Amino acid sequence: MPGVVVLGCQFGDEGKGKVIDYLAERADLVVRFHGGANAGHTVLVGDEKYAFHLVPSGILRPATMNVIGNGVVVEPPALLQELEDLRKRGHAAENLRISDRAHIVMPYHKVQDRVEEDLKGRLKAGTTGRGIGPAYEDKVGRFGIRMADLLDPSMLQDKLETVVPIKQRLLQAYGSHEVLDAKAIFREYAGYGERLARYVTDTSILVEAALRSGKRILFEGAHGTLLDVDFGVYPFGVSSNCAAAMASIGSGVGPQAIGEVIGVVKAFTSRVGTGPFPAELQDATAEHLRERGGGEYGTTTHRPRRVGWIDLVMLRLAARVNGLTGIAVTKLDVLGGLPTVKACTAYTFAEERIEEFPADLRVLSKARPVFEEFAGWPDLKEDEWGRLARKGYDALPETMRAYLDAISKAMRAPIRVVSVGQSREATIHLAT
Ligand code: GDP
Numbered sequence: 001m002p003g004v005v006v007l008g009c010q011f012g013d014e015g016k017g018k019v020i021d022y023l024a025e026r027a028d029l030v031v032r033f034h035g036g037a038n039a040g041h042t043v044l045v046g047d048e049k050y051a052f053h054l055v056p057s058g059i060l061r062p063a064t065m066n067v068i069g070n071g072v073v074v075e076p077p078a079l080l081q082e083l084e085d086l087r088k089r090g091h092a093a094e095n096l097r098i099s100d101r102a103h104i105v106m107p108y109h110k111v112q113d114r115v116e117e118d119l120k121g122r123l124k125a126g127t128t129g130r131g132i133g134p135a136y137e138d139k140v141g142r143f144g145i146r147m148a149d150l151l152d153p154s155m156l157q158d159k160l161e162t163v164v165p166i167k168q169r170l171l172q173a174y175g176s177h178e179v180l181d182a183k184a185i186f187r188e189y190a191g192y193g194e195r196l197a198r199y200v201t202d203t204s205i206l207v208e209a210a211l212r213s214g215k216r217i218l219f220e221g222a223h224g225t226l227l228d229v230d231f232g233v234y235p236f237g238v239s240s241n242c243a244a245a246m247a248s249i250g251s252g253v254g255p256q257a258i259g260e261v262i263g264v265v266k267a268f269t270s271r272v273g274t275g276p277f278p279a280e281l282q283d284a285t286a287e288h289l290r291e292r293g294g295g296e297y298g299t300t301t302h303r304p305r306r307v308g309w310i311d312l313v314m315l316r317l318a319a320r321v322n323g324l325t326g327i328a329v330t331k332l333d334v335l336g337g338l339p340t341v342k343a344c345t346a347y348t349f350a351e352e353r354i355e356e357f358p359a360d361l362r363v364l365s366k367a368r369p370v371f372e373e374f375a376g377w378p379d380l381k382e383d384e385w386g387r388l389a390r391k392g393y394d395a396l397p398e399t400m401r402a403y404l405d406a407i408s409k410a411m412r413a414p415i416r417v418v419s420v421g422q423s424r425e426a427t428i429h430l431a432t
Pocket of ligand 1: 008012013014015016017018040041042043044292293330331332333334419420421422
């Protein structure tokens with residue numbers, strides 16, 4: 001393998017953490033290539049639960065190098081807190097490197113995030129308020145602060161003397177009373193620079209050298225394709241590209257570095273935040289999915305997720321824009337016990353059938369789902385699913401396999417991983 005990209009095909013929270021954790025075992029390098037501390041992965045190792053926001057998921061394996069690529073926006077206090085938590089739990093995190101080109105989330109970004117959200121009205125994206133969007137805005141606006149600036153106090157001071165007054169005027173124009181103190185910001189962030197300096201390097205060189213020497217690289221996606229700033233439900237998504245090609249730009253290596261793209265698909269759909277959701281459920285089945293879904297609450301936001309049936313229209317878009325070579329389906333156990341399981345195969349709008357995911361929000365918000373029904377499968381306990389998983393794919397209920405076949409056919413990619421529980425054991429990996 002040159003590089004494998006693992007990413008979410010829906011709205012995030014697909015269970016990527018578990019799939020990435022498994023693949024990280026075989027990887028020499030794990031790279032985060034986009035997003036910020038607004039992402040979250042949950043990894044369960046034995047009884048220990050780890051929630052990662054900025055550090056890549058291979059951090060628990062000392063022999064694996066973990067890279068925060070240039071495509072990520074870094075919130076230094078959040079990262080330092082995460083490293084401190086890991087240290088307290090016995091993980092030194094010496095195997096971390098951060099790109100000197102990664103942009104920094106500054107305190108004024110958080111204020112800007114909140115006031116912009118307030119002013120956006122119906123276009124409110126429902127952000128986590130962590131300043132990620134404004135940090136990306138500054139990156140593109142070319143007055144962002146980068147990791148390299150944090151390590152160079154005179155450069156940092158220089159930049160802040162220009163940027164902070166601009167931000168102050170912007171916030172005032174927005175009607176905010178927040179007063180920014182450039183000197184205090186400088187002191188705080190130069191301090192973070194000192195503490196993070198040991199991890200900072202030109203990670204593009206590191207990733208390219210690893211590729212050249214035949215090392216195995218795992219590119220770890222955050223969020224999900226339907227939150228992608230180009231292909232997601234714009235503007236109700238995130239500020240970065242989540243699609244597979246971003247792995248190349250966000251880590252500083254050419255696209256031929258990507259050999260495989262594994263799309264993680266939850267057996268149903270869930271999302272936090274606002275925006276159209278054609279296959280959304282509001283009934284007792286919704287409660288079943290939310291409660292049984294291992295607590296369908298966001299890893300970072302803790303907000304209850306909106307849930308619905310699997311949406312193959314969305315998933316076809318995800319398969320296309322990511323160029324998937326394989327699919328990992330998770331949380332099939334959560335659907336256990338339902339007499340029938342549905343899949344949204346198309347939408348209707350103004351009496352027309354829509355097969356491809358529309359860009360037009362007006363169409364999307366009025367689109368009615370067309371469902372295909374599948375027979376359900378039994379509700380088993382975690383250890384029972386684990387025992388079945390050990391026996392392999394053919395031991396799974398026939399009805400579940402029929403459902404998986406329909407997903408694979410719609411997405412035109414083979415099923416590579418099946419997950420029927422939280423534990424590492426409740427997972428089937430199919431050979432290529
Ligand atoms: P991520 O951001 O895509 O990694 O998703 P989350 O961190 O929100 O993970 C989703 C949750 O689902 C975590 O608590 C996982 O342990 C759990 N999970 C992952 N796969 C499965 C599965 O197949 N079945 C069940 N019941 N839970 C799972």
